[in-house]
Each structure stands twice: as C-alpha cells, then as structure tokens.
Amino acid sequence: MPASDAMRLSGGAATRLRFPLRRSLGLALGSSEVGLKAAHFRRPWLAAGLLAPQLLILLFFFFIPTYKALSLAFVQVDPFGGTSIFVGLDNFTTLFSSPEYRDSAILTLWFTLVQCVVTLFIAALLAFATDVVIRGRAIYKGVILLPYAIAPAISGVLWAFLFNPTVGPLAHMLHDLGYAWDPNRRPFDALLLVSVAAIWKHVCYDYIFLVAAFLAVPASVIEAAAIDGARPVRRFLTVTLPMAAPTVFFLVVMNFVYGLFETFGIIDTITHGGPAGSTNTLVYKVYQDGFRLLDLGSSAAQSVVLMAIAVLFTVLQFRAVERKVNYQV
Amino acid sequence: MASTYVKSITGLLAAGALFFGATGASAAERVKIEWWYAISGKLGETVQQLIADFNKSQDKYEVVGTFKGNYEETMAAMVAAYRVNQQPAILQSAERGFMTMLNSGAIIPVDQLMAKQGYKVDWNDFIKPVAGFYIVNGKPAALPFNSSTPILWYNADAFKAAGFDAPSNTWQGLEKQLYALKEKKVTDCPMALAGDFQWSLIENYSAINNYPFGTKANGYAGLDTEFVYNKTGVVGQVARLKKWVDDGVLKIAGQGVAPISLYTSGTCATIINSTASHSAVEADAKFKWSAAVMPHEEGVQPKNGTIGGASLWAVKGKSEEVQAGVAAFFNYVAQPAVQEWWSKSTGYVPVTNAAYVKMKQEGYFKDHPTREIAIEQLSRGEPTDNSRGFRFGNHNQSTAILIEEMQAVWTGRKTPQEALDSSVKRGNEILRQYEKLHAGK
Numbered sequence: 001m002p003a004s005d006a007m008r009l010s011g012g013a014a015t016r017l018r019f020p021l022r023r024s025l026g027l028a029l030g031s032s033e034v035g036l037k038a039a040h041f042r043r044p045w046l047a048a049g050l051l052a053p054q055l056l057i058l059l060f061f062f063f064i065p066t067y068k069a070l071s072l073a074f075v076q077v078d079p080f081g082g083t084s085i086f087v088g089l090d091n092f093t094t095l096f097s098s099p100e101y102r103d104s105a106i107l108t109l110w111f112t113l114v115q116c117v118v119t120l121f122i123a124a125l126l127a128f129a130t131d132v133v134i135r136g137r138a139i140y141k142g143v144i145l146l147p148y149a150i151a152p153a154i155s156g157v158l159w160a161f162l163f164n165p166t167v168g169p170l171a172h173m174l175h176d177l178g179y180a181w182d183p184n185r186r187p188f189d190a191l192l193l194v195s196v197a198a199i200w201k202h203v204c205y206d207y208i209f210l211v212a213a214f215l216a217v218p219a220s221v222i223e224a225a226a227i228d229g230a231r232p233v234r235r236f237l238t239v240t241l242p243m244a245a246p247t248v249f250f251l252v253v254m255n256f257v258y259g260l261f262e263t264f265g266i267i268d269t270i271t272h273g274g275p276a277g278s279t280n281t282l283v284y285k286v287y288q289d290g291f292r293l294l295d296l297g298s299s300a301a302q303s304v305v306l307m308a309i310a311v312l313f314t315v316l317q318f319r320a321v322e323r324k325v326n327y328q329v
Numbered sequence: 330m331a332s333t334y335v336k337s338i339t340g341l342l343a344a345g346a347l348f349f350g351a352t353g354a355s356a357a358e359r360v361k362i363e364w365w366y367a368i369s370g371k372l373g374e375t376v377q378q379l380i381a382d383f384n385k386s387q388d389k390y391e392v393v394g395t396f397k398g399n400y401e402e403t404m405a406a407m408v409a410a411y412r413v414n415q416q417p418a419i420l421q422s423a424e425r426g427f428m429t430m431l432n433s434g435a436i437i438p439v440d441q442l443m444a445k446q447g448y449k450v451d452w453n454d455f456i457k458p459v460a461g462f463y464i465v466n467g468k469p470a471a472l473p474f475n476s477s478t479p480i481l482w483y484n485a486d487a488f489k490a491a492g493f494d495a496p497s498n499t500w501q502g503l504e505k506q507l508y509a510l511k512e513k514k515v516t517d518c519p520m521a522l523a524g525d526f527q528w529s530l531i532e533n534y535s536a537i538n539n540y541p542f543g544t545k546a547n548g549y550a551g552l553d554t555e556f557v558y559n560k561t562g563v564v565g566q567v568a569r570l571k572k573w574v575d576d577g578v579l580k581i582a583g584q585g586v587a588p589i590s591l592y593t594s595g596t597c598a599t600i601i602n603s604t605a606s607h608s609a610v611e612a613d614a615k616f617k618w619s620a621a622v623m624p625h626e627e628g629v630q631p632k633n634g635t636i637g638g639a640s641l642w643a644v645k646g647k648s649e650e651v652q653a654g655v656a657a658f659f660n661y662v663a664q665p666a667v668q669e670w671w672s673k674s675t676g677y678v679p680v681t682n683a684a685y686v687k688m689k690q691e692g693y694f695k696d697h698p699t700r701e702i703a704i705e706q707l708s709r710g711e712p713t714d715n716s717r718g719f720r721f722g723n724h725n726q727s728t729a730i731l732i733e734e735m736q737a738v739w740t741g742r743k744t745p746q747e748a749l750d751s752s753v754k755r756g757n758e759i760l761r762q763y764e765k766l767h768a769g770k
Contacts, residue, residue: 275740295759
C-alpha cells in the first residue's frame with residue numbers, strides 16, 4: 001500500500017520525465033489521451049524486466065508467506081511437522097471465543113489510535129515550530145531526528161531500564177513525586193510506557209514528512225494570508241495544514257501500519273506483552289503463540305485475521321479519505 | 330518504504346555473505362557438529378570452554394556451539410529449522426520441553442545412538458532424581474547435561490543485622506523473617522522474584538509439599554493427564570506471594586534487569602533461584618552470601634524437589650559421520666572428570682554418582698557447602714507421584730499461560746483462585762490438543 005501511495009505522490013515527477021525518456025525506453029504515448037494511463041510499453045519484456053524486482057519481492061515476502069499462513073490456519077500441527085490434522089475452522093472459532101484474543105484486539109485498536117493521533121500532533125507541533133526556530137535550527141532538527149537512528153530493540157531496553165521500578169532512575173524520580181510507578185504490576189503503567197516509547201520513536205518520521213510538506217506550501221499563499229491579517233497560528237491552521245493534507249493522510253496510514261506491525265521490537269523488549277497480556281497487541285500475540293508457545297495453527301489463523309484487517313482497513317481508508325484529500329496542490 | 334527496501338537489500342547481502350562463508354569453511358577436514366545451546370552469561374562461557382576442550386581432545390570432529398537464546402527461543406529455532414531440514418546435530422532442551430522433544434519424531438534416543446556407535450554408557454550411574462526424570466521405560470531419551478534445582482539464596486550480613494542466624498525452613502518462619510528485614514529497615518527489598526518463579530515457587534513448591542500438580546502421576550502415567558493445582562495448597566502459596574508483593578516484601582524485577590543481579594548487587598536480601606546461580610553469585614556478590622534448602626509448609630514432611638535444567642538431544646536427519654561425532658561428544662561429556670569440572674565451574678549438580686562421589690571424597694562440599702544443597706534437596710525423602718517430576722506435553726505453553734495468569738494476580742485483576750482456575754482450564758486445553766496430536770504415543 002505505501003508503494004502505490006508513493007507512486008501517487010511522485011506522479012508529478014513522472015509526468016515531467018516522460019517525454020525525454022520516451023524513445024530510449026520504448027514508451028508509447030496515446031495521441032487522444034493524455035496522462036499516465038495513455039502511456040504503455042511497446043516491448044513487453046522490458047516492462048516485465050522492470051517489474052520483476054518488485055514482483056520477486058512481493059513473491060517472497062508476501063505471496064509465499066500468505067500461502068504458508070493460509071495452509072496452516074486450517075490445521076492443528078505438531079510443531080515439528082510430524083502430525084497434521086485438518087480441523088476446518090476450529091482455529092478461528094477458538095480464537096474468536098477466546099477472551100484473551102478479544103482483549104488483545106481492543107488493546108491494539110486503542111494503542112494504534114492513540115499512538116497515531118499523539119504522534120501526528122507532536123510532530124505537527126514540532127514541524128510548525130521549526131519555522132519559528134531561527135537560531136540553532138540544525139541542532140533542533142538533529143535532536144528531533146535522533147531517535148530514528150536508534151534500533152527499536154536498543155531503545156526498548158533503555159526505556160525498560162530507565163523505568164524499571166527497582167533500579168530505574170526515572171522510576172525512582174516518579175516514586176519521589178509520589179506516583180507508585182510499577183509497569184510490572186500496573187497494566188496502565190506498562191501500556192503508558194510502551195506507548196510513550198512507540199511515539200518517541202515515530203515522531204521523527206512524521207516530523208520529516210511534515211517539515212517537507214510545510215516547506216512545500218508556496219510562500220506567496222502564506223504571504224497573501226499574512227497581508228490579510230492572519231497570524232502565524234491561523235495561517236498554519238487555515239493555509240499550511242490543509243495544503244499539507246495529502247501528507248497528513250499518508251502519515252495517518254503509515255502511523256497505523258507502524259502501530260499495528262512495527263511496534264513489535266519495543267513491546268518485546270519493554271514488557272514482553274505483559275503484565276497479564278496488557279500490552280499484548282495482535283502482532284505480538286501472533287509471535288508469542290507461534291514462536292514461544294509453538295501453537296502454529298492458532299498463530300497462522302491469527303495472522304490471517306490480521307492480514308484481512310490490514311487489507312480491509314487500507315481499502316476503507318483509501319475509499320473514505322481519498323475523496324476528501326486534495327492531491328492537486 | 331525506502332527503509333523497507335534498504336532492509337531487504339541488507340538482508341540479501343547478509344544471506345549471500347553467510348552462504349559464501351559457509352562454502353569456504355566446508356573445506357576444513359574435521360567433521361562439523363552443530364550444537365545449539367540456550368544458556369548465556371558465565372554459563373555460556375563455560376559451554377564454550379567445554380567445546381574448546383573437546384575439540385582439542387581429538388582431531389576428527391569439531392563441535393560448533395551456537396547460543397540460540399533462552400530455552401523457549403532455542404526450541405522455536407529448532408522447530409523452524411527442522412521444518413526446512415536445517416536442524417543442528419545436537420540440541421540443548423530444557424526439562425519443560427522433555428515430552429515435546431520425546432514425541433517429536435525429530436530425535437534419536439540417546440541409548441540407541443551410543444549403542445550403535447559402540448560406546449558403553451552406564452545409564453544406571455545417573456543420580457536418582459536425574460534418572461527418575463530422563464529415563465523412560467528403562468531407557469534414557471536424552472543425555473542429562475545441566476541439571477539444577479532452585480535453592481534459597483540469602484544475604485548472611487542482612488540476616489545477621491536483623492538478628493537471624495539463617496533463614497527458616499518453613500514458609501511461615503521465612504515470612505516472619507522477611508517482614509522483619511523490612512520493618513527493621515535492613516533492606517527495602519527482602520526478596521526478589523526470579524524470572525522462572527513458576528518453576529521454583531509453584532512447581533517445586535508443589536512437589537516438596539507433596540501436592541499433586543496434575544492427574545496420572547503428574548503426566549508420568551499417560552497423555553490424558555489433567556492439571557489440578559487449582560485445588561491444592563498452591564492456591565494458598567499464590568495468595569501468600571500476592572500479599573508479599575503488595576507489601577513490598579517480594580519485588581518483581583521486570584524487563585531490563587536480571588532478577589539474580591538484584592541479589593548479587595545486594596539490593597535484595599534473598600532470592601529463590603537455580604543452584605546454577607553459583608557461577609554468577611561467586612563472581613559478583615560482594616557480601617557474605619549463603620544458601621539454604623527451599624522452605625516447606627509448617628507441619629509437612631518435605632519431599633524431594635524436582636529437577637530443572639536441560640539435556641542434550643541427538644537430532645535426526647544427520648549423516649552417519651556426524652552421528653558418530655555426536656556420540657563421541659556425548660561420551661566425552663558423560664566422563665566423570667568432565668562432569669566434575671562442569672559441576673564445579675557452573676553450580677549445576679553432578680549428574681552421575683561417579684562424579685558426585687569423587688567430589689565428595691575430595692572434600693569439595695566441605696569447602697563449598699552450598700554446592701551440596703541442591704543434591705540434598707533433590708534426594709530428600711522417598712519420591713512420590715507428586716514429587717518425581719512433571720511430564721506434560723507442550724509444557725512450555727501451559728507454563729507461559731501460568732505466568733500470564735500469575736501476572737493477573739500481581740496486577741490485582743484476578744484473585745489467586747480465579748487466576749489458577751483459568752490457568753488450569755487453559756492448560757488443560759493444551760494438554761487435550763497435545764493428546765489429540767500424539768494419540769498412541
């Protein structure tokens with residue numbers, strides 16, 4: 001999904017490049033229609049060759065795993081592959097009737113939503129402030145971008161240590177402030193810690209895109225608003241932000257993908273999904289049930305559900321939001 | 330998107346490098362024996378030393394040891410590898426995975442392997458608690474390697490400061506002492522909760538006090554066993570632990586810090602942890618440390634504790650010469666001298682009588698009294714169906730569920746009874762699934 005989105009965003013560049021490349025690449029341009037759809041390759045092998053790398057990646061990283069997951073979702077297997085019993089939809093019915101799975105689904109929804117909104121909000125605030133910061137702008141940007149350079153596992157271990165209720169210095173500070181901080185015993189604390197770590201890690205990603213999007217807003221439009229008497233905050237909310245809407249939409253999708261799938265490393269290092277499953281998101285549960293508990297059937301069924309959610313969710317997002325987003329800047 | 334590409338490209342490059350690296354190395358003359366092990370830190374260094382010594386002792390085989398993460402992670406790696414025929418020749422697997430490995434169809438029983446390769450091992454020489462667990466129908470399935478049991482580690486300085494000579498041998502007495510340590514402000518952390526507390530504070534607790542953990546002699550007598558620990562003294566034990574946690578007497582280390590380091594650093598005054606912690610405690614503890622047998626309930630005649638640690642499995646699907654190498658390595662490991670060295674360097678119990686007697690005659694236990702605690706605890710009383718050990722299919726899975734439910738007790742979401750009921754119910758579903766998949770084995 002991000003791939004097609006990137007295509008859309010770079011559509012303008014492709015249009016500009018098309019003419020000089022036409023001859024050498026064997027591109028043909030329909031005379032009646034203008035636009036990307038009208039262009040096609042005369043020599044199909046060239047098209048196939050250009051598509052091959054992407055298709056191979058899809059084959060190995062999407063289609064084969066999907067086939068494996070589907071083939072495992074309807075059986076119960078001995079982990080070593082010795083015995084395999086076809087159980088029909090048993091894996092799914094067990095899953096949907098399990099309170100642990102329901103809790104995990106609700107948790108994932110909340111976690112992803114909160115993470116998405118808060119990350120975007122903080123990133124937008126920082127990006128907005130970038131315009132205001134004049135002295136030391138490079139340092140400002142550098143500091144914000146730093147977390148992105150740290151591997152999730154390492155940052156996770158650091159968060160876990162800093163907030164460890166027995167030895168963590170920041171946890172001791174919280175204790176001194178009178179807050180009985182203990183992520184081992186208080187599910188809310190654990191969830192808060194994981195959320196903060198996830199947001200901290202992802203703010204910089206959103207920030208890069210937003211700074212670029214805000215910079216792309218034509219100065220003339222902002223100046224016009226300024227002449228009309230709009231103050232910076234008003235200019236930001238009524239001019240800059242709407243014009244950056246495509247980027248914001250793109251980031252919403254990316255944040256969801258991040259929250260759903262890429263927070264694995266942080267959860268694994270900070271809480272292991274605990275205490276009592278209170279930070280066990282759907283993706284982490286797939287891993288736990290499949291690789292720690294070796295219940296491959298249930299794990300495969302869960303990943304099929306997850307895949308269906310991802311597909312459905314992305315389609316809905318694009319359908320619903322695309323119409324309201326103005327791509328024609 | 331860009332980062333995904335970068336990741337896949339780096340992945341491909343790394344895979345390529347591995348591939349060429351592997352081809353280059355196969356030119357060496359020695360037969361390579363791959364061994365995946367699961368113990369780290371000081372214990373991991375000792376494993377590497379053992380391998381180096383074996384490789385030096387002969388010139389036909391080269392054992393290559395790879396640390397694959399903790400026991401669960403190593404098992405998961407083994408499963409993934411076996412499904413694509415990339416398994417190691419030797420696997421170190423914990424006692425918890427015993428049934429899973431035994432019925433996996435992926436192993437060669439160790440007595441068959443040794444007999445076929447012409448080695449004579451005296452299987453009757455293994456000490457009773459070890460033999461009682463690893464020998465099935467008179468035959469060993471795996472080579473007992475690192476065997477341990479949980480013991481009570483305590484800070485003798487802290488106990489003295491609170492006016493005690495040694496920890497009490499009953500839970501009731503220990504409770505008073507731990508609360509006294511806190512009230513007299515000797516320490517803010519009387520006890521640290523071990524990472525594998527379910528093994529010590531629940532399973533071993535159950536065995537020592539002679540409570541049944543499951544039906545059918547804790548799984549020894551059939552796959553149709555069911556967990557029953559929600560109807561025994563375990564409920565009271567969990568309630569006690571919950572009270573300790575709430576009162577700040579028992580501290581959960583949590584992620585980012587190893588529980589044993591809370592003890593060795595002097596932060597917490599006691600911990601009930603494996604006897605294999607000897608290597609870490611001896612190296613790191615800067616106070617007067619000591620250990621004692623695990624406590625039991627007041628008025629109960631304590632039984633033996635159960636064995637922990639791991640054994641070495643010969644994995645199927647390897648060439649004849651690799652199998653010969655595995656047998657040679659097993660034979661080396663089983664030698665009394667190696668056993669003795671291994672036990673002394675790690676804190677694991679000596680698994681053969683020969684090694685144990687040798688250490689005793691040397692007076693080793695006089696100089697290192699805490700080294701004998703585990704053996705005493707393992708051989709206390711006549712073993713019953715409740716104390717012999719646990720043979721449950723997919724015990725890793727039911728253990729993970731038990732831990733999750735125990736966390737629900739710490740957080741206050743469930744009462745001890747509710748959590749144990751739920752744990753038993755979910756655990757039984759796993760046992761039934763295992764029974765279904767392994768019917769007739």
